[in-house]
Amino acid sequence: MKLISYFLHRQAQLKFWIIVCVLIANKCIAQPIVSVQQPSFKTDTFNILSYGAKADGLILNTKSINDAITACNKNGGGVVLVPKGFWLTGPLVLLSNVNLHVAKDALLQFTSDKDQYELVAGNYEGLPAYRNQSPLSANGAENIAITGEGIVDGNGGAWRAVNHKKLSEMEWKKLIASGGIVNADSTQWYPSKNYLQGSQTKNAGVIVSGKTAADYADIKDFLRPNLLVFTKCKKVLLEGITFQNSPAWCLHPLMCEDLTVRNVYVKNPWYAQNGDGIDVESCSNVLIESSTFDVGDDGICVKSGRDEEGRKRGMPTKNMEVRNCVVYHAHGGFVIGSEMSGGAKDIYVHDCTFIGTDIGLRFKTTRGRGGVVENIYASNINMKDIVNQAILFDMYYAGDPSMKDGIPQVETKPVTAATPVFKDFYIDNVVCNGVSKAVFIRGLPEMHISNINLTNLVMQADKGIDCNEASNIHFKNVQLVTKETSPVINVFNSDTVLFDSISYNNNAAVLLKLSGGKTKNIHLINTDTNNAQKTVTFNAGAKESALIK
Structure with missing residues (x-):
């Protein structure tokens, strides 16, 4: 098993560095990686x-x-x-x-x-x-x-509802004076009663057999x-x-x-x-370059349809390149999901800067979506003042699992066409100055996030790395400067995870916390464990044999 794991890791590294070389070569000649016909x-x-x-x-x-x-x-x-x-x-x-x-x-x-x-x-x-x-x-x-x-x-502004807490009192009073209606507890402003009715309608606007546009006229304002x-x-x-x-x-x-x-x-x-x-x-054959985004939700986002409708369409977003872009306020700088049921593949994001976004690189899905997201490459990404996570992979976008004693209470469900897949991501050279958590990976017990390769990261963060329900995850040359040091890295129910050349705060309380009975084949190499008061702790059924030095 150790030998197989080693070769899998080397194969992933080789593929990653081939892509990096292509990115460097193309950057030198200032040519896009993806070929796009121009009008x-x-x-x-x-x-x-x-x-x-x-x-x-x-x-x-x-x-x-x-x-x-x-x-x-x-x-x-x-x-x-x-x-x-x-x-x-x-x-x-x-x-x-x-x-x-x-x-x-x-x-x-x-x-x-x-x-x-x-x-x-x-x-x-x-x-x-x-x-x-x-x-x-x-x-x-x-x-x-x-x-x-x-x-x-x-x-x-004529179309959108607005939350009271997102405005100053002066802005709120001006908005109310412009017309529209306010809900009973003065927490939300609506452009009209028509809009309010739409906001309370399940699946508002979704096309249903036998209905025409006229059937939706009473909630027209809501259908922005x-x-x-x-x-x-x-x-x-x-x-x-x-x-x-x-x-x-x-x-x-x-x-x-x-x-x-x-x-x-x-x-x-x-x-x-x-x-x-x-x-x-x-979409296919896409180039987004030298552009700036400062918005109210996700900045640059990839989608491919939702749930069964997206799978029925069966059209992944593919052959896409994003380069030399800046994202300021946004829920995510570069995002895939959550409506990605038709899949996404062969996407390259490089030489971009995210400042003040909620999340930097954001990959999100949930049960019911289905779809395969694969062959995603990101390199040379600068981040500053990120609110939540610098790099996030999350298959629980619809809602977090409950927690007990700090352990997620997860349920394993059958794998079907509605089970999403995240695999084959290659992320290199990311610098983040200021973030709540450096890296967060959370797969499903029935479908792990797999083959994620993260190299050359420098993260100044409150918290370090969380890796949950994941397989074949490789961290190499990662510098973590964190406020919380117990633990610096948390692994739950994951297998074949390699930590290679990890640096962290001197005198950290706990470097590595392993939890869950399914955690195994965790490698820690080329890392000075003497900087930590304790190298590893084992919790919630994790065995000492799970760690391989």
Whole structure:
């Protein structure tokens, strides 16, 4: 068993370092790892002024801008120009071969008049659902873009509920004065009674056989649109634009091919409910580079459908690269899940910085999702002031198991198509200055998280490493500067875990705590155990033979 474990570890290391070498080589020549086809456009320009648009912030320019898009499309494509100025509009639909160019000093402001947005069949949080029409949408289009240095504003404040505790008293009073309703205990503001009714409706908006959009009219306000939804589109470019203030998610490419997001700034209030930056769902050949995210939920997120609907679709997000990006406030800097039932694979994240996010690298799922997430590579990641965990793998996103005497009370369930799988992750060169916990891994007793390789980490954290229900986990060259030193590392019901070249605080109380009767084949090598008052403790059925030095 020891020999098999050794060779498995060496094989994983070899694969990891091959990828690292590729990343280094590509960085030197500044070329993307993933090949993505770029759109191209005729130089013909269709100025929205020629179609009757007025930049007075009063008149709705919906027809004028859509007419310009249609004319551009019918004439073989080109550029639809939104010149500098304040342009109020309703929903816009992008067509093939059109580059919607929002010029510098242009503000494309979507109206707060919800009557301008029809209820349409779409997809939200991985399920088919009726939603208000997105301010920006495209369906089945090819060779499309939104470019420029202007601002696209979704007027999200008109759509979102707000929690009292997330605002100052002055902000709260101003919000109440704007209209809407407040719940009985003054903890939540709602834009309307219609919205409140929707918030109390189970599976609101989810499409049910025999129902039409008209059946959802009484909760229309609650069915907030994503700012941009491109569905089944090919050769898509988003470049240079500031996208801000989305009603729900900001950017949502769904089942698209050859997507490039470059030099965009995605901005939402930190309290924006479901205010994700970008959710790349069931897409292939994706490049996100040199972009900044400061949002109310996950920053850069990978999805592929939810539960049975996602598995039925069967379209993983794959061949994706994220590089040279910065994420400020967000629930996660780079995220996969939790709606990842169609899977995710062959994803590369490198040379990124996360500042002030709740979690840095966040991989989340739960029972019922199914789907396989594999071949995920992250390197050269800087983090500062992370609230919870720097690196998190969690298969209990739907709720934590109960605890007794510090031990999770887990239940083993049968493995089915609804059992999620996390495997084959390679994470190298992560520096984090300030975080509650350095690394947290939590699999299921029936499906361990497996083959996770973490090398060259420097973590200044309150707490060190938690590894639960996991197999073939390899830590190498990890420096832990922690406030809590009893223990520095906790392992529960995990097997074949290698700790190689671990440094930690001098005079730590306990270096390693092993718990659970299923914990075995734990290796601790090339590590000075004399720095700890006690090298290892055994708890809750863990045997001394579990540790191999």
